[in-house]
Amino acid sequence: MSSENSGQILKINAENKEFKEKIQDLSGEKIDLCFQCGACSSGCPMVQEMDYLPSKIIRMSQLGLKEVLSSKTIWVCTTCFNCEVRCPRGIDIANVMEAIRQVVLRQKFDKVNIDMLTPEELRELPQIAIVSNLRKLTA
């Protein structure tokens, strides 16, 4: 967990509620059901590359914290569905990740211009980053 933020005080308001509902609507998942058992994180093959564990992404979503939008985690997620298989509450976490990605993508903000990438960079880039880059126009 990012300890540098621990001094910051959480204040939950209407905006948080709205954001949480947006994620719920986009993902179709009842994220309120999460009771923070951590099974999603412990089964995730990509946690070493993540800044927030998947379980924390869900918790932050429950509280409607917009920090999830700038997290590395949502882009590192490979949608392997291991979390979904393991979740005892039946939440499809990969769907939630996708929903958060969609919120970002809908901002239609160009981080990468595929045309400008060299063939070497294209080989290195995770597939999902390339696919997402194209999808921002359709999301």
Next chain:
Amino acid sequence: MSYSPKIGVWLCECGGNIGDVVDTQKVMDEIKNQVQFVKRERYLCSKPSIDTIKEIIKNEKLERIVLACCTPKMHRETFLKNVIEEGINPAFLEIVNVREQCSWVHKKDPEGATLKSLDLIKGAISRIKESKELHTKQMHVTQEVLVIGGGVAGITTSLRLSEYGLKVHLIEKSPSIGGHMIQYPKVFPTLDCSQCILTPKMASIAQSSNINLKTYSEVKEVTGSPGNFNVKIWVKPRGVDVEKCIGCGECSRVCPVEAPSEYDERIGKRKAAYIPFPQSVPSVYTIDFDNCVRCGLCAANCPREAIDLNDEGKIEELNVGAIVLATGFELFDLTNLVNYGYGRYPNVITSLEMERILDVNGPTGSQLIVPKTGRQVKSVVYVLCAGSRDTEVGQPYCSRVCCLYSMKQAQLLRDRGVDVWINYIDIRSPGRRYEEFYRLTQEKGVNFVKGKVTEIEPNGEQVLVRSEEMMLNKMMENVVDLVVLSPPIISSEDTAKLSEMLKVPIDEDKFVLEKHPKLDPVATKRDGVFAAGAVIGPKDIQSTTAEAEGAAMKVVNFLGMARIIEANKAYLARNELCDGCGKCKKICPESAITIVEDKPVFNEITCSGCGACIPECPQNALDQEGLTDIQIQTQIKGILNDTKAPLKIIAFVEKEVVYTAIDLAGLARLSYASSIRIIPMPSLARIKLEHILYAFSYGADGVMMLEAPIHEGPYGNAHKISEERAEEYKWALEDYEIDSSRLWYSRVYVPDWRKLERIFNTFHEMVESEDPIEGNQRGKILKNLLKIKD
């Protein structure tokens, strides 16, 4: 002894189980001169063998029977039934365990097994000569029951007992029965309306001809003994004749005084002439004399002339056989926890106050408002463990129901569109349908935050609640309209007073102590007094009802059983020696002894037969039925006299737990020294120093005391007393120049049976390694003992 009874001895070979190891022929040859009749059977427990026993008893006119066979825990009841049919008194049957204690454990030492079998049989023969007829007794037990407390526990127990046909006196301190449950609008996990399910039961109480309902009454004094308690009931001044009042409410309508309503948790108001709530049982009004101004309007308007403003209350006396404590709980005073601001901030309330607000007929008329300010409530924080699980300022235990009732309230609030936050340390929802209830609460969109609330401060018309968001390692500040605290559920002060009156011990947490926390959870430490519901600790309605049903069964069982009293009681055997010092009364773990005119009187229902009082008597005046000092002494003598065994160890063992462990060691064919000769005892607190000295003087080389653990043994504290005594006995042995290491004391659990092999062998080897006790030394002890007797 001039009279010598006709004794018959049977030896069982148990197929080869006994016969292949023990030389039964040799045993028979050795004892045939000591008794009238000896016989060997292949299978003693078979029907033909039993028939033979019966026939021979008849033909030979045998009076006392010794059976050397398997453990008495196996077939004693069968043998007993059959010899009783031949007119033999139960005291005149002895079972000698030569299978589990001889052949199975001394397979490698057949000669030792044979000698040991012979000695044990000799012991039984000399003991049975000293036995006296025993008869169970019948005692008068009042077939009436007092139930204290008219909540769901007391209601359930009373109804069940009255259905069974017993007369029940149900005492409730407030004007109506119903308890806390009637205050709740809905109950978890089914969200059914509690008034709908409880009111019919309350009505049945009022209608049952077997139930004498006394509301607005308290227990003042309890005397007497289990089976026959005398109880004084204080019927508080009510100002209304319960028989005449028809519940029309004229008095209340004209009453000019208003006072806070206890039923509405003091949020709403009631008159000084009042009925707590519309469905009250009995449907009778009460004048609250603390607030009444004695204007007389009520009396003047009562159409039945039922009101008497000079009512002074009265004392009523009851005689009951058993008592059920069902006094329930109270809530911890939250003003002690200053950081929550309860009592200072209008929008900080207790969960019980919230129950009333959520009631459609509640004091706010089903509006979701802060009672004191009238402000609309759109967001609520629940503070779980507001004092529970806190060893410093609250109560150390978990109050068990707060997680669930908070979730219940949260669901009701969500259904009305309120934003709800539940701050928790752990969500505890074990129990049937409870985890599902938790999930449903989450589904309804209740926000759960792991982190205990410690600070609440005013924030305009709202309150600011500070807690950690432990999942994200951040501080959190929540501004809401209302905070609901879950205070610890505590035992009431009245319960403490009652427990003193009833001589029922309470635990550190002030809840009533169970007889056994697992195996006897609705009995108290005192016979004839039972308990059900939150008086034994915080619990939900489901468990409370289950306990109430259980307590009813225990009462029925007690009132039925107590009429037959087992013949195993302590008694004053030598009246002339007793000087009324009262030491027996002090030591009795069951409080069964009272001193009347300088002599002990034993309550035969309460006395468990543990034997702890007998060695305590400095005058040697007490004894025990079926287990007299002379029986123990002659058994020791019979076992040790004329034995050819090289080393002899007498092992006194507790007869339930330890004896079972020894049987299990036999069943597993463990192998220990054949020097061990076992004599069972109810508890080792029965053992006197003289028994140990007799053992040494008659030839024992070592004595063992194997006691049951305190919580597992049948006699509780008696098993503790023996430990202190054993220490004293060790010191006393040194006075007789016997090394204290020759007396072994330890506790044995049933699963310890594997260890018995090592325990027995270790002690055997230790005793073996010592120099033998000289004959003249033994003689000296015996001479000394006989001198004491004179």
